[in-house]
Amino acid sequence: MDQSAVITAERLTRRFGGRPGHDAVRGIDLAVRRGELFALLGTNGAGKTSALEVLAGLAQPTSGTVRVLGQDPFRSRRLVRSRIGIMLQSRGFAADLTVAETVSTWAGTLTSPRPVDEVLELVGLLTRRNVRVRQLSGGEQQRLGLALAILGKPEVLFLDEPTAGLDPAARKQTWALISDLLLSGTTVLLTTHQLIEASALADRLAILRHGRIVGLGTPEQLAATRPARITFHLPTAASPPHHPTSTPLPHLPQVVATINDSFVTLETPDLQSTLTEVLAWARDNNLHLHDLTARPASLEEAFLAITGSSEEVAA
């Protein structure tokens, strides 16, 4: 087990009871380092929430080991509770309390909470402090859940879909708050099915599919598992290889070339060297390549290829 990691899981499984039963988490290994944001990314039903609940110590694993800050977060909950914050999708607030009452009630259970109005300001709910919880919108309840999670200034924060249901401005505000918490040294494990969120926030991420990790790395490392792409319009003086007339495309090893009318797409594992070859070919043949583009693969392309699925993906 990685001793420097703040959250670790080894061969973690979670099986829901009943017959025939369901294996929601099927043997996860991961190690989240201090101060990083680690995202569990996956489509609906991939096992993200089931895994997060076990990692945060809210549920017991069926088998395998979890450690948070060196402790078993389920059996030794007392030892880690004051050092972690948890935001779940299902909230269960008392509907008749106001926003401020909800926060101060929760603050009463913590050793050194932030001041109520400070935390409400951080999540953008200060102007709603005297509104009853039942009158809050879904997005506002979501932000109240985040307020409670960060109230005790936790070292480790577990966030289950923290921006689900938020409008774009509230989502940006939440991202900025999470980035500030990271800067102050907080370790964050969050679940998301939004690729844009994973790209924007995650230092590293695990792609989950059917309860297993099928991809692990930085967003850039995962994107780099797919070929980069160069596109351009073939100049009239140029032609596909073996064409009897004019200037053939250069021979490019490991490159998959597709030509549609005059539009060329080159898929390459090495963007820089292929682009260098293409530009040298154009220069040597005095060709002007129209609409030339060159870009690495995106996280979305990698995600779709790795999971083999386009269902429920928000780009």
Ligand SMILES: Nc1ncnc2c1ncn2[C@@H]1O[C@H](COP(=O)(O)OP(=O)(O)OP(=O)(O)O)[C@@H](O)[C@H]1O
């Ligand atoms: N209490 C439960 N009893 C039985 N099966 C469950 C239970 N909770 C979750 N599951 C099943 O476990 C699988 C994983 O669910 P989970 O909620 O962890 O997925 P998720 O990746 O978080 O999905 P979403 O993005 O929709 O929240 C699903 O097939 C789900 O139906």
